[in-house]
Amino acid sequence: MVNSKALGLEFRDISHGYTLRDRDLPVIDDVSLRVEPGEFVVLLGPSGCGKSTLLRLAAGLELPRDGHIYADGHLVTAPAPDRVVMFQDPTLFPWRSVRKNVALGQDISGKRDPAAINETIRLVGLEEFADAWPHQLSGGMAQRAALARALVNKPRLLILDEPLGKLDSLTRLTMQTEIARLWRERAFTALMVTHDVEEALVLATRIIVLSARPTHILSEITVDLPEHRHRDDPHLVNLRRDILVRMGHDTNW
Numbered sequence: 014m015v016n017s018k019a020l021g022l023e024f025r026d027i028s029h030g031y032t033l034r035d036r037d038l039p040v041i042d043d044v045s046l047r048v049e050p051g052e053f054v055v056l057l058g059p060s061g062c063g064k065s066t067l068l069r070l071a072a073g074l075e076l077p078r079d080g081h082i083y084a085d086g087h088l089v090t091a092p093a094p095d096r097v098v099m100f101q102d103p104t105l106f107p108w109r110s111v112r113k114n115v116a117l118g119q120d121i122s123g124k125r126d127p128a129a130i131n132e133t134i135r136l137v138g139l140e141e142f143a144d145a146w147p148h149q150l151s152g153g154m155a156q157r158a159a160l161a162r163a164l165v166n167k168p169r170l171l172i173l174d175e176p177l178g179k180l181d182s183l184t185r186l187t188m189q190t191e192i193a194r195l196w197r198e199r200a201f202t203a204l205m206v207t208h209d210v211e212e213a214l215v216l217a218t219r220i221i222v223l224s225a226r227p228t229h230i231l232s233e234i235t236v237d238l239p240e241h242r243h244r245d246d247p248h249l250v251n252l253r254r255d256i257l258v259r260m261g262h263d264t265n266w
């Protein structure tokens with residue numbers, strides 16, 4: 014099993030872009046950011062600004078044009094099992110049960126650990142559905158299964174790309190609380206993208222507000238709220254208003 018100690022991540026002078034129909038599309042403009050071990054950092058920014066691109070770079074799925082990314086001081090050049098990504102779609106294999114989906118990585122690597130699989134399925138509250146098929150799950154349950162698959166080998170960094178974006182609003186609130194609990198219990202480092210300011214405030218230790226493309230860091234907010242948070246905490250409500258203003262929204266309606 015992978016070391017469970019939380020990982021430190023550093024983006025150093027990152028610039029990136031794509032070639033689109035022979036034209037250059039600059040996407041990331043000189044982003045430097047340190048994520049300390051055990052932090053929960055949330056990236057907030059307008060649609061299309063380059064948030065998913067930053068996450069793919071952190072995962073090692075793409076290499077930056079300029080600058081470097083370090084995981085615990087080591088240059089990131091490829092994906093690694095201690096940096097796991099979870100996307101908006103649960104992408105479960107329909108022909109594998111929940112347990113078999115969670116076991117997928119272990120089946121591929123040949124390092125099977127049935128106790129860890131059972132423990133992780135229990136951790137996300139799916140023990141009754143361990144032998145169910147994906148089509149028998151609700152959207153929230155499918156995302157729980159995807160979370161279990163991401164967490165089963167105790168990653169040291171969990172990268173979350175709008176993981177709750179497709180859930181209905183009530184399931185979304187429940188899943189936010191669940192992610193907060195899993196983060197406290199498993200003590201991994203988390204780097205998440207969301208466009209939901211309240212979601213960011215429920216989860217983050219620090220929020221990074223990004224500009225439109227080519228994106229750079231506009232501001233950084235340390236979330237000095239207690240570990241167990243309440244959505245109606247006046248301080249949280251004030252921070253929400255402050256962040257919306259920083260993102261260019263008028264909050265007087």
Ligand code: ADP
Nearest residue numbers: 031032033040059060061062063064065066067
């Ligand atoms: P966000 O996640 O903030 O909505 P993305 O990181 O997905 O934004 O995309 C940022 C910009 O980069 C968009 O304009 C998108 O069209 C472009 N882009 C992303 N991936 C590619 C790619 N593989 N090839 C060309 N353009 C891309």
Ligand code: MG
Nearest residue numbers: 064065066174
């Ligand atoms: Mg995206």
